[in-house]
Amino acid sequence: MKGVFLMPYPFQLRPLPYRYDALCPEIGERTLCFHHDKHLQTYVDNLNAVLAGCPDCQGKSLEDLLRSLEELPQSKSAAVCNNAGGVYNHYLYFDCLGGRDQRPSGKLAQAMDRAFGSFEDWKTRMKEAALGQFGSGYAWLIADQDGAVSVAQTPNQNCPLSQGFWPLLCVDVWEHAYYLDYQNRRGDYVDAWFRRIDWAFVSSRYEARG
Template identity: 35%
Template structure:
């Protein structure tokens, strides 16, 4: 039984509920040949227009993300431990992965974690930051406007492909950080509160080389209710991706 299956059994037995936004996409034990999967969107692919067009969402999720998952499932056929262990444990200890697949697992599992988070933190009518997460943004990042300005600047400085994140500690402290390629903060023992994909496939159909315009427009897609959930989960030590 996978780690996520055991986790759900424990949750069911104790009566604890958990938002589906916080669950990492690993299939149930009934499908051992394909332990990783791309979860369905909770909104239409076109729901983020005009900021992110539906065609970009479809290509990004159904082709790029699915390709990472297909690669992971191929690795897992001969190395089931990458699916049996929690995502943070695998990415946080890549030295334990066999040399022959280490780079592939790093790239594809990091990409799966990044994209699973990405789809979850976006949505139409996402509201505004409030409560504890807004207080943390004000305290650590200088407020919403400064967060957006600094986050966009950091994303613009990423050379080539990568991600820009707001990381969150167990104490609830926030920081803006970037990672190259498909690296994830979990590789450094951290968690991502939110993150934006600055690979060209995330924006090129509409924005071409205008990454700065994409970064600015992307904030209109953020679902702050999901961010609230992630912040509370991070402080409780239950944030999975």
């Protein structure tokens, strides 16, 4: 189920691509259950409610919606940004997890070395972005049209797709992503998140960047 973002309206909650206890002890079963079944479900329900009154929007995928916010009716664009972003960003966040102490390889590793110097330097940059995002939001590894990679931050449920970038992976720094396991220790959560990245999946996104 990883990488399935093209489902049609009305959107349905897609199952996790692994068991709820698959990321223990770094991310607990209770956290994943609440995060996926409650928080993500709310974004799915809200997105369907927003699109119910916009027939022209209903034929678009999540990616198309987020890439064309300026083309949507003005009364819908902010709500679509928040809720389509909430669905897309969460799907990518969950999909990028499931590995165990992996490292990037192949063309993605080469692109990261060019951009950051080394994998460890990327981790430093990524953690700085995650800790530096004030309040709720995400830190990202993104690629441009030429394949150059960089680290980015977005607040709330904003998504790099809306700025013309291709998201490769993201770490969710909304408190509901980590508070049950780490309370206010965001840095400890990010360190644990690094250990569970599925770099084979992230590399496949880099190869298929659109």
